[in-house]
Structure formats: structure tokens, C-alpha cells
Amino acid sequence: MSVRLKLTLSYAGFLMLAGGLLLAVVWVFLLRYVPDHQLMTLGPHAPNRTDLQRAFAPRAGQALVFLLMFGLVGGWILAGRMLAPLTRITNATRRAATGSLSHRIQMEGRSDEFRELADAFDTMLAQLEAHVEEHRRFAANASHELRTPLAITQTLLEVARSDPNRDTGELVRILHAVNTRAIDLTEALLLLSRADQRAFTREHLDLSLLAEEATETLLPLAEKHGVTIETSGDITPTVGSSALLLQMTTNLLHNAIVHNLPADGIVSVHTESRYDASVLRVENTGDRLSSHLVPTLTEPFQRGTKRVRTGEHAGVGLGLAIVRSIVRAHDGTLDLTARHTGGLVVTVRLPPLSDQRLPS
Structure with missing residues (x-):
């Protein structure tokens, strides 16, 4: 019945x-x-x-x-x-x-159980539509980015086959660079997928130690680009994945170094423990960014300036996208603000460690 x-x-x-x-x-x-x-x-x-x-x-x-x-x-x-x-x-x-997913119920009338159910369903549809659109755009961009090194590889191989007398040393060097970029892009995509799925174990961490480790790792890159790194802050306890949060910090610092002034650039890394959040702030000098461009920087394969980055530290355009996914997977917030004098301020707020215990 x-x-x-x-x-x-x-x-x-x-x-x-x-x-x-x-x-x-x-x-x-x-x-x-x-x-x-x-x-x-x-x-x-x-x-x-x-x-x-x-x-x-x-x-x-x-x-x-x-x-x-x-x-x-x-x-x-x-x-x-x-x-x-x-x-x-x-x-x-x-x-x-x-x-x-584009339709909505939009139920009229007074607020009751059915109205609450309809509103919750409309909210779910809106979120699903946004996620589906984001995944479609990401898949299209990822396909485009992966197709580029494959097309370059195919072209180089065809050139080598048509010209047997061509210098193989130069060909191998270019193929190695293209293959390295393809591997970096694939690993970035896998890391992004892992963060989105929240497939990690949570543990007690100190953001200040992760910031120090990332700074030490990227210090040679900063010296190569003529960038000075300034660090400050106290113990900043939080809970999460050590590997992912270190990747998040490294990506922020790497982005701040690479997208900086041609010379005499500055990167400031600050950690702070507040009653409601554990804060990591990375600020860098650089080109001026328009207000409408800043919100798009966390989208996959988006770059902050029109200047094309080349070389082994060019990146694959997923740095801030990975940061956003890691922050979201840790129930935190990510805020990007353009500096008036040029550059960017990135602020990450993660849930604090309630009992303030840190691993020994």
C-alpha cells in the first residue's frame, strides 16, 4: 500500500x-x-x-x-x-x-519539517553541482596539461626518427626534462586526490617545526632566486597529517619564492597559536595582483602572473590547489590577500590542539 x-x-x-x-x-x-x-x-x-x-x-x-x-x-x-x-x-x-543538478525545489510556505528537508536538499544539490563542475574543469585542465608533455615527446621522437644524424644528447636532455615534468604533474594529481579523499592518519603536530623544515629544504632555491626568507612565531600545535601539512607548507613557501621579485625579494613565514585556530601565514613580495585574479589562484593550473616560469622549478600549476585541498581536508580555512605594494599574503587557519599536547 x-x-x-x-x-x-x-x-x-x-x-x-x-x-x-x-x-x-x-x-x-x-x-x-x-x-x-x-x-x-x-x-x-x-x-x-x-x-x-x-x-x-x-x-x-x-x-x-x-x-x-x-x-x-x-x-x-x-x-x-x-x-x-x-x-x-x-x-x-x-x-x-x-x-x-541545476534544478531546485524552492518550497514555499512556513518553516516545517518538509520545508527544512527541501532546503537541505537544495543546498546539497548546489554543493553537488559545484563539485561536479569543479571536477569537470579539473579533468579538462589535467588532460590538457598531461597532453602537452606527451605531444612534445611524440614530436621529438618523430624528429629523431626522421633525422638519424641528429645529436642524441640534446634529444635525451629534452626528453628527460619533459618526462620529469609529466611525473611531477602525475604525482601532484595523486596528492591532490589523496587530500580530497581525506585518506590519512591524524597526529599531534607543531606547525612551527614544519615551517622550519620547509624553509631549510627550500633555502637553496631562495638563494638562487635572490630571495630572503624571514621566519617568526612560537610553538603552534595542531592535529593532522604530518606529510600533507609539510607538503602544504612547502608548496606555500615554494610559490612565494618562485613568484617573487627578480631580485631582493622577501618571504615572511609566521606561525601563531590562537585560542580558536593554529595560524600559518606566508607573505611575499612580487608583482601586483588584481583583486579579481586572487580568488582564482587556488584553481588548478592557474598562475598568478602572465610571466611564464621555466626551468626545473617551474611548477605544474597545482601548488595552491593542493594547499586548498589539504586545508579543506583538515577542516581549516585558506585566505589569500593581495599586498598593496605587490605580492601575496596567504593565511592558513587550522583547528587548534585542544589539550595543547605535542609529540615528543
Whole structure:
């Protein structure tokens, strides 16, 4: 049976039960407990108890039949009106199951359980549509980025086959560089997928130690680019994946070094423990960034300036995208702000360690 029919039968059954109980009360307290002398006071033609019982029984039966019909019809109408919002939600769910995520229920009326369910469903559809669109754009960009080194490799091999006398040393060097970039891109994609899936073990960490480790690792790169790294801050406890948070810090620092001034650039790394968050802030000098460009920097394969980076530290355009995924996987927030004098300020806020314990 459908839910509407079940509700209808429930309404009719409850109405029949209430009517039966009411008739039983009339029967017990009116016919059985009314004294005979009170019936005699109605006059010489007053009915006796037997006459009342005979008259009451068919009338009671007629009343129950009326209540049954009234309960079925009224219950069917009321159940239909109550289930109408659920029908809209069901239809929207079926449309979503076919892949259509752009529609919304937008239920009108007062706030009740059905309205809350519809609003929650609309919110879920909006999030799903945004994620699907993001994944489609990411897949298209990833395919484009991976196709480039493969196309270059194919072209070089065709050139080598058509010209056997060509210098193989130069060819091998170029192929090695192209292959290295393809490997770096693949590893970045795998890391991004791992962060999105939250497939990691959480442990107690100190962000300041991770910042120091990343600084020591990238110090030769900073010296090569003529960039000075300044570090500050105290112990900053948090909880999360040591490998992912170190990757996050390294990516931020690498991005700040590479996208900096041609000479005499500065990168500032600061960690701070607050009552509501563990904060990591990376600030760098560099080119001026427009306000509409900054929010797009965390999108995959987006670069901050039109200047093309070349060399072994060119990057694959996934640095800040990986940072965003790692921060999101750790239930944190990521904020990017353009500096008035040029460059970028990146602030990461992660959940603090409540008991402030750190690993030994």
C-alpha cells in the first residue's frame, strides 16, 4: 500500500475508534446508569429501557458507517495535502538521479519539517553541482596539461626518427626534462586526490617545526632566486597529517619564492597559536595582483602572473590547489590577500590542539 493509503486508513481507523468509544460512553452512562424512575418522569408514554436500546443500536451503526466514509474521504484528502511537498522532493530526487543538478525545489510556505528537508536538499544539490563542475574543469585542465608533455615527446621522437644524424644528447636532455615534468604533474594529481579523499592518519603536530623544515629544504632555491626568507612565531600545535601539512607548507613557501621579485625579494613565514585556530601565514613580495585574479589562484593550473616560469622549478600549476585541498581536508580555512605594494599574503587557519599536547 502507498503511504497515502496507509495514512487514509489510519485517519479513518482513528476516527472510527474515537466514534466507537464515544458511543460506548453514551451506551454505558446513558442507557445502563439512568434510573428507571427518571424514565417514568417523562410521562405515561415515556419509552422504557428496552425501547431505548432498540432505537440506539441502528442509530449507532449508522453513525459508525458515516464516520467510516467521512474518515476515508477526509483522510484521503488530508493525506494528499500533507504528502504534496514530499512528492515534489521525490520528483526532484529522480531528476537529480538522471544527472540534472541545476534544478531546485524552492518550497514555499512556513518553516516545517518538509520545508527544512527541501532546503537541505537544495543546498546539497548546489554543493553537488559545484563539485561536479569543479571536477569537470579539473579533468579538462589535467588532460590538457598531461597532453602537452606527451605531444612534445611524440614530436621529438618523430624528429629523431626522421633525422638519424641528429645529436642524441640534446634529444635525451629534452626528453628527460619533459618526462620529469609529466611525473611531477602525475604525482601532484595523486596528492591532490589523496587530500580530497581525506585518506590519512591524524597526529599531534607543531606547525612551527614544519615551517622550519620547509624553509631549510627550500633555502637553496631562495638563494638562487635572490630571495630572503624571514621566519617568526612560537610553538603552534595542531592535529593532522604530518606529510600533507609539510607538503602544504612547502608548496606555500615554494610559490612565494618562485613568484617573487627578480631580485631582493622577501618571504615572511609566521606561525601563531590562537585560542580558536593554529595560524600559518606566508607573505611575499612580487608583482601586483588584481583583486579579481586572487580568488582564482587556488584553481588548478592557474598562475598568478602572465610571466611564464621555466626551468626545473617551474611548477605544474597545482601548488595552491593542493594547499586548498589539504586545508579543506583538515577542516581549516585558506585566505589569500593581495599586498598593496605587490605580492601575496596567504593565511592558513587550522583547528587548534585542544589539550595543547605535542609529540615528543
